[in-house]
Amino acid sequence: EPEVTQTPSHQVTQMGQEVILRCVPISNHLYFYWYRQILGQKVEFLVSFYNNEISEKSEIFDDQFSVERPDGSNFTLKIRSTKLEDSAMYFCASRRDRGTEAFFGQGTRLTVV
Amino acid sequence: KNEVEQSPQNLTAQEGEFITINCSYSVGISALHWLQQHPGGGIVSLFMLSSGKKKHGRLIATINIQEKHSSLHITASHPRDSAVYICAVRSGLQGAQKLVFGQGTRLTINP
Numbered sequence: 001e002p003e004v005t006q007t008p009s010h011q012v013t014q015m016g017q018e019v020i021l022r023c024v025p026i027s028n029h030l031y032f033y034w035y036r037q038i039l040g041q042k043v044e045f046l047v048s049f050y051n052n053e054i055s056e057k058s059e060i061f062d063d064q065f066s067v068e069r070p071d072g073s074n075f076t077l078k079i080r081s082t083k084l085e086d087s088a089m090y091f092c093a094s095r096r097d098r099g100t101e102a103f104f105g106q107g108t109r110l111t112v113v
Numbered sequence: 114k115n116e117v118e119q120s121p122q123n124l125t126a127q128e129g130e131f132i133t134i135n136c137s138y139s140v141g142i143s144a145l146h147w148l149q150q151h152p153g154g155g156i157v158s159l160f161m162l163s164s165g166k167k168k169h170g171r172l173i174a175t176i177n178i179q180e181k182h183s184s185l186h187i188t189a190s191h192p193r194d195s196a197v198y199i200c201a202v203r204s205g206l207q208g209a210q211k212l213v214f215g216q217g218t219r220l221t222i223n224p
Contacts (some may be wrong), residue, residue, distance in 0.1 A: 031209045041146065042216040043156075048209035055209040089154050098210060102146065106155040 002026040006092050006105035013082055013112055021077045021108045023092030031095040032075045033102070034067065036060070036088040041090065049075065082112045116140050117215040119200050122224065125221045132187040134218045136200030143203050143210060147174050147185045150197040150217065159185070190222045196209075 013019050021023040025032050034046040047057045047067055054067065066078045075094075079086055092105040117138045119162040126132055134205075156177070160167050160174040160185070167174050176183040187194055197219050199214040 028171065033209070033211065035212070035214075037154075043201070043212075043214040045211040045213070047212050050209050056211060091156060095210075099144075101158055101161045103158065104148075105157040106153075109154065 002005065002103075004092055004094055004103050005085075006090075008108060009106065010109045011084070011111070013110070014110055015084060016081050019079050019082055021079075021092075023075045023077075023094075023105055024073055025075055025092065025094030026096070026103055027073070029094035029096050029103075030066075031097070032069070033093040034077045034086050035091045035093065035096075037091065037107075038076035038088045046077070046090075079110075082103050082110075084112050086110060087112045116217070117123075117200055117202055119198075119218050121218060122216065123219045125170040125223065126190055128191055128222055128224050130222075131218075132188050132190050132194070132220065132222075134185045134198050134200075134220070136185070136215055137181060138183075138200075138202045140202065140204045140213070145183050146201045146212060148179050148199040148201060150199060152196075156199070163219070174179055178207045192208075192222045192224050195221050201203075 007022045032049040037043045045058050047061045048055045055091045064080045069078050071094050089107045089109050093102045095102045139168050144163045149157045162176050171188045173186040193200045195215040199217045200215040203210045
């Protein structure tokens with residue numbers, strides 16, 4: 001069964017460092033998302049991406065964040081200068097089209113120290 | 114006020130019991146999702162529904178659009194059903210239609 005793949009599963013980084021979280025969505029999917037879940041809290045929307053551009057972003061997704069689909073298969077989330085409060089589980093999700101089910105990756109646990 | 118509210122927040126039951134988790138939402142939606150999150154953190158989609166009822170094995174999901182309410186039922190519960198169950202809604206007809214999540218219901222089934 002096709003699945004969304006995220007790497008790494010766990011990343012520890014120093015405050016102020018840049019991190020790139022990687023996702024490989026399901027191959028025929030057109031809509032891509034990043035969500036995050038701070039420990040003990042609910043899952044929050046970060047950004048959606050369609051047709052090679054951001055279609056919506058949340059207040060959390062400030063200038064420190066960027067997304068890219070560099071090669072037609074990978075979908076990356078970059079945090080330019082990490083803060084302690086960026087520590088969370090980051091989930092990538094994809095959908096084939098607007099009316100269909102979303103599939104989630106297993107998540108990347110980011111720990112900023 | 115949260116757009117998606119789940120109840121209860123925590124639920125402990127004995128193996129074999131019938132389980133009901135409720136979800137109420139305050140916005141117009143195009144679909145509602147029930148998701149399962151295991152202790153390792155990964156999220157698995159259980160159901161996507163926009164009307165009526167869906168069944169998959171021992172799981173049943175219902176939605177009442179007029180009342181803005183959905184329920185997830187588990188029949189003959191088993192310890193392996195222990196997980197966090199999350200309700201999420203998708204709203205809007207335009208754009209990429211992000212999901213808005215409830216806070217989750219932590220279910221523990223004791224043998």
